[in-house]
Amino acid sequence: MQPDRRDISRSDIAVELIGVHKRYRQRQRADSLRGLIGQLRKPEFRIVEALRGIDLSVRRGEIVAYAGPNGAGKSTTIKLLSSLLAPDEGRVRCLGADPVRDRRQYVGRIGAVFGQRTELWWDHPIRASFEWKRVVWDIAPQRYTRALDELTELLDLAELMSTTARELSLGQRMRADLALSLLHEPELVLLDEPTLGLDVLARRRILAFLARVNRDHGTTVIVTSHDMAELEQLAGRIVMIHRGEIAFDGDWSSLRRDVNRHRVLTLETDGARAPAIEGAQHRQSAGNRHEYVFDAGAIGLAVLLDRAACQCEIIDVETHRPPIDEVVADLYERWQRGGTAD
Amino acid sequence: MADRIPVGTLRSIVQLVRLLGLYARMDVMWIARARSTAVTFYLAEWVLGFGIVASTWLLAERFDGIGPWSRAQVVFLLGYSLLVRGVVDMLFGWNVAHISRRIGRGQLDHMLLQPVPLWVLVLAEGFSPLSGSGLALSGGVVLWLSGEGLGVFTPALFVLNLLASVAIVIGFSYAWASLAFLAPRAAEEINSSTMDLIDQVRAFPLDGLGPGLLGVLLSVVPIGYVAWLPARSLLGLTDSPWLVWLTPLAAIGIVSIGLSIFGRGMRHYRATGSTRYLALGHRR
Numbered sequence: 001m002q003p004d005r006r007d008i009s010r011s012d013i014a015v016e017l018i019g020v021h022k023r024y025r026q027r028q029r030a031d032s033l034r035g036l037i038g039q040l041r042k043p044e045f046r047i048v049e050a051l052r053g054i055d056l057s058v059r060r061g062e063i064v065a066y067a068g069p070n071g072a073g074k075s076t077t078i079k080l081l082s083s084l085l086a087p088d089e090g091r092v093r094c095l096g097a098d099p100v101r102d103r104r105q106y107v108g109r110i111g112a113v114f115g116q117r118t119e120l121w122w123d124h125p126i127r128a129s130f131e132w133k134r135v136v137w138d139i140a141p142q143r144y145t146r147a148l149d150e151l152t153e154l155l156d157l158a159e160l161m162s163t164t165a166r167e168l169s170l171g172q173r174m175r176a177d178l179a180l181s182l183l184h185e186p187e188l189v190l191l192d193e194p195t196l197g198l199d200v201l202a203r204r205r206i207l208a209f210l211a212r213v214n215r216d217h218g219t220t221v222i223v224t225s226h227d228m229a230e231l232e233q234l235a236g237r238i239v240m241i242h243r244g245e246i247a248f249d250g251d252w253s254s255l256r257r258d259v260n261r262h263r264v265l266t267l268e269t270d271g272a273r274a275p276a277i278e279g280a281q282h283r284q285s286a287g288n289r290h291e292y293v294f295d296a297g298a299i300g301l302a303v304l305l306d307r308a309a310c311q312c313e314i315i316d317v318e319t320h321r322p323p324i325d326e327v328v329a330d331l332y333e334r335w336q337r338g339g340t341a342d
Numbered sequence: 343m344a345d346r347i348p349v350g351t352l353r354s355i356v357q358l359v360r361l362l363g364l365y366a367r368m369d370v371m372w373i374a375r376a377r378s379t380a381v382t383f384y385l386a387e388w389v390l391g392f393g394i395v396a397s398t399w400l401l402a403e404r405f406d407g408i409g410p411w412s413r414a415q416v417v418f419l420l421g422y423s424l425l426v427r428g429v430v431d432m433l434f435g436w437n438v439a440h441i442s443r444r445i446g447r448g449q450l451d452h453m454l455l456q457p458v459p460l461w462v463l464v465l466a467e468g469f470s471p472l473s474g475s476g477l478a479l480s481g482g483v484v485l486w487l488s489g490e491g492l493g494v495f496t497p498a499l500f501v502l503n504l505l506a507s508v509a510i511v512i513g514f515s516y517a518w519a520s521l522a523f524l525a526p527r528a529a530e531e532i533n534s535s536t537m538d539l540i541d542q543v544r545a546f547p548l549d550g551l552g553p554g555l556l557g558v559l560l561s562v563v564p565i566g567y568v569a570w571l572p573a574r575s576l577l578g579l580t581d582s583p584w585l586v587w588l589t590p591l592a593a594i595g596i597v598s599i600g601l602s603i604f605g606r607g608m609r610h611y612r613a614t615g616s617t618r619y620l621a622l623g624h625r626r
Binding site: 024025076079082083084085086088100103104105106107108112116117118119120121122123124128131132135136137138165 | 357360361364368371372375451452454455456457458459612613614615619621625
């Protein structure tokens with residue numbers, strides 16, 4: 001009998017990285033002829049620490065967003081989890097297996113989608129790629145038919161089945177690639193920039209689909225993207241990596257709280273002149289509407305409204321958090337200046 | 343017998359057979375997608391096959407043979423060499439023989455993400471019995487035109503030598519392809535060069551070369567085994583009948599060396615991965 005993968009109460013770990021280090025040797029190029037000749041004799045290398053002692057565990061059934069600026073180590077981590085790379089130090093265990101040593105069995109239990117690549121057969125109809133998957137992954141006929149029917153319906157692929165991959169739009173191709181990666185009902189799905197280059201509608205469909213697969217099958221999902229709003233919509237947990245180290249691991253509200261406590265306050269008053277409110281910074285005005293920014297951790301909204309009400313009549317009040325992209329941009333900026341998330 | 347084979351290996355062999363069937367079906371679908379494609383494809387293959395053997399054939403016609411080789415024996419050599427190349431294309435098509443392209447372009451990841459041993463994928467992924475058969479058919483026709491063979495050697499020895507020659511081409515290619523693990527961009531096309539080298543030399547009778555050069559062509563650059571030595575020994579042109587076993591023995595050695603070097607390259611790939619990725623060429 002198969003274990004219920006939705007049950008994550010028993011310390012049911014899908015992915016575990018313990019003290020993982022990964023280094024690359026990067027050849028240094030000279031910018032003069034003399035330097036080039038010297039390097040022919042004695043090449044120079046720089047060691048790039050892609051991952052510096054990463055500790056991470058993901059429970060079965062979780063959706064984890066894995067984010068960070070370019071070159072932070074996201075793709076290296078995904079490659080380690082996909083069995084494409086071995087760590088230099090530390091231990092990687094996924095679904096109870098060592099991804100590199102147990103590659104053959106392990107990759108039969110995961111699905112991987114890399115946004116810029118396709119597993120579809122270029123000159124064959126989509127249906128032929130699915131049939132290819134069935135044979136290579138040795139999927140039982142009943143299970144295959146069930147999964148194919150479900151994926152065809154959820155991803156609206158029926159009309160594309162006889163179309164070759166080269167004739168598909170990017171969004172259609174990505175939907176077909178996602179279906180292909182899930183056809184064997186993997187326990188763990190690794191998605192590296194799965195929505196790169198897609199339009200809003202295609203993104204929304206794919207995000208909704210992933211959420212449903214996670215809900216219905218208890219599939220563990222680890223997804224990287226630069227689109228924070230998209231990640232927030234999909235994942236309950238965000239792990240942020242910076243220069244090869246985990247800089248934040250928690251939920252979205254904690255990230256907002258820890259990184260950016262700023263709120264935007266918009267007041268509609270009886271006059272065109274913006275009242276000066278101590279504790280809030282005036283950003284802009286348009287007619288009778290005045291926009292301020294304040295630190296919600298330092299001062300309460302009621303206090304600000306009291307202070308404003310002393311100067312004018314308040315007709316309407318709006319307050320909102322800054323978009324998650326802004327929060328993360330703040331965080332990246334802070335990292336560049338040398339700070340940390342906390 | 344079967345109980346001596348480990349279960350894992352037996353399962354891999356079953357998997358290999360299933361995959362060969364799958365790729366054969368996909369190949370039929372690919373070539374049959376349009377009649378014009380199929381016709382053009384085969385026409386091009388026949389022209390290519392003729393181009394490869396034309397110069398040697400014309401020389402043999404003009405001088406009624408080359409050295410100790412009669413005209414018919416030269417045609418047999420040409421047919422054999424063409425058949426070797428044809429079988430390589432048929433069994434290791436789609437950049438499986440040109441594996442340096444897959445390594446250099448970062449496409450090896452596609453193979454590693456399949457729950458199949460790498461050796462099974464190498465033997466199965468390039469199987470293209472229709473689209474890759476053009477040169478093999480040309481080779482068969484040229485062999486038939488030579489009129490040589492019947493009664494001179496047994497078909498089993500012929501097939502053994504043919505497969506050994508194919509294995510030597512692949513072993514040699516994979517050994518050189520391993521450079522692409524170290525220098526993906528620079529060595530991406532190194533298998534084009536190894537194949538060109540084989541194509542240019544394999545169809546010539548190598549008799550008369552000095553022992554030094556012949557030694558090189560039967561060791562470091564083992565092109566002598568691709569057609570010349572097996573054809574010579576199969577036709578009984580050698581001093582010893584035992585030389586007919588030399589190509590299969592050399593195949594074991596060269597494939598072992600090729601696999602050993604390639605294995606080291608794979609370990610390097612596991613440690614460094616690929617920083618390049620080009621989609622071109624890993625899907626037909």
